[in-house]
Amino acid sequence: MKIGVIGTGTIATALVRGIAGDGHQITVSERSAAHAAGLARDFANVRVAGNQAVLDQSDTVFLGLLAETAPRILAALRFRPDHRVISLMGGATLEQVGAMVAPARANAVMLPFPAIAQGGSAVLMLGDADLVNSIVGARNQVFVLKDAQDLAAYLCAQAVLSPVARMVGDAARWLAARSDDPAQAEAFLRALVASSLAGTETGALIEALNTPGGYNQRLRLHMEAAGTGAALARGLDRLERGE
Numbered sequence: 001m002k003i004g005v006i007g008t009g010t011i012a013t014a015l016v017r018g019i020a021g022d023g024h025q026i027t028v029s030e031r032s033a034a035h036a037a038g039l040a041r042d043f044a045n046v047r048v049a050g051n052q053a054v055l056d057q058s059d060t061v062f063l064g065l066l067a068e069t070a071p072r073i074l075a076a077l078r079f080r081p082d083h084r085v086i087s088l089m090g091g092a093t094l095e096q097v098g099a100m101v102a103p104a105r106a107n108a109v110m111l112p113f114p115a116i117a118q119g120g121s122a123v124l125m126l127g128d129a130d131l132v133n134s135i136v137g138a139r140n141q142v143f144v145l146k147d148a149q150d151l152a153a154y155l156c157a158q159a160v161l162s163p164v165a166r167m168v169g170d171a172a173r174w175l176a177a178r179s180d181d182p183a184q185a186e187a188f189l190r191a192l193v194a195s196s197l198a199g200t201e202t203g204a205l206i207e208a209l210n211t212p213g214g215y216n217q218r219l220r221l222h223m224e225a226a227g228t229g230a231a232l233a234r235g236l237d238r239l240e241r242g243e
């Protein structure tokens with residue numbers, strides 16, 4: 001494919017790193033000069049151009065802009081009716097993106113996570129699943145959602161990632177204080193948590209770790225008694241209400 005990227009920020013850069021080995025011709029916009037230059041340096045099939053040249057050299061366009069500034073930036077550009085547009089913007093619906101890119105149409109909203117740079121990432125999406133799967137599906141797990149309300153709920157729930165990372169990081173620091181290799185302590189806990197959750201549903205994992213009086217059961221019951229489960233539910237409800 002001839003892939004263009006308007007807005008070469010954090011997530012678009014991770015996406016390009018994840019797909020650059022697949023033989024596409026990729027053109028990224030010159031804003032975020034450090035990101036763009038790094039991609040062009042690292043991959044022979046990535047080049048840097050102005051926003052309009054990105055569109056003119058592409059058949060499939062990713063939008064990595066912030067949703068608040070995208071209408072103004074995109075209004076200055078000329079899309080073609082045959083452009084296929086995939087928005088990475090969490091804050092704009094498929095319909096809103098469609099209005100920004102006319103006469104092209106918005107094919108999909110796709111929300112990757114930074115791990116897409118290495119592959120193996122979860123990817124949320126609305127719209128043309130065949131198109132999204134053809135670009136990132138071979139190396140990542142694509143979750144196709146049914147509508148904007150579904151997407152809004154998934155966007156709230158995915159925020160569990162940061163508290164989980166904090167909890168693993170805190171346990172790694174606790175462990176590092178008692179062992180002489182902090183890097184190994186963190187690597188062990190990351191591998192333990194990631195591999196365990198990748199292969200097993202949470203209910204089955206908790207059951208498997210439910211040896212009466214065992215460390216896993218005791219720590220889980222301690223955390224539940226301290227209110228972490230209720231705090232999580234309240235926090236998700238607050239995100240849903242926009243608080």
Ligand SMILES: NC(=O)c1ccc[n+]([C@@H]2O[C@H](COP(=O)([O-])OP(=O)(O)OC[C@H]3O[C@@H](n4cnc5c(N)ncnc54)[C@H](OP(=O)(O)O)[C@@H]3O)[C@@H](O)[C@H]2O)c1
Pocket residue numbers: 006007008009010011012029031032033051064065066067069073088089090091111112113114
């Ligand atoms: N970060 C994530 O994990 C993540 C995950 C899924 C979806 N998203 C969505 O992805 C979008 C971008 O997020 P981000 O975290 O990657 O933010 P970001 O790093 O701030 O990226 C925004 C990019 O837009 C560029 N930009 C601003 N004005 C421009 C213009 N006139 N022409 C071309 N590019 C311009 C910025 O360049 P300058 O730096 O030069 O201003 C920056 O590179 C957001 O809508 C967000 O909802 C993010």
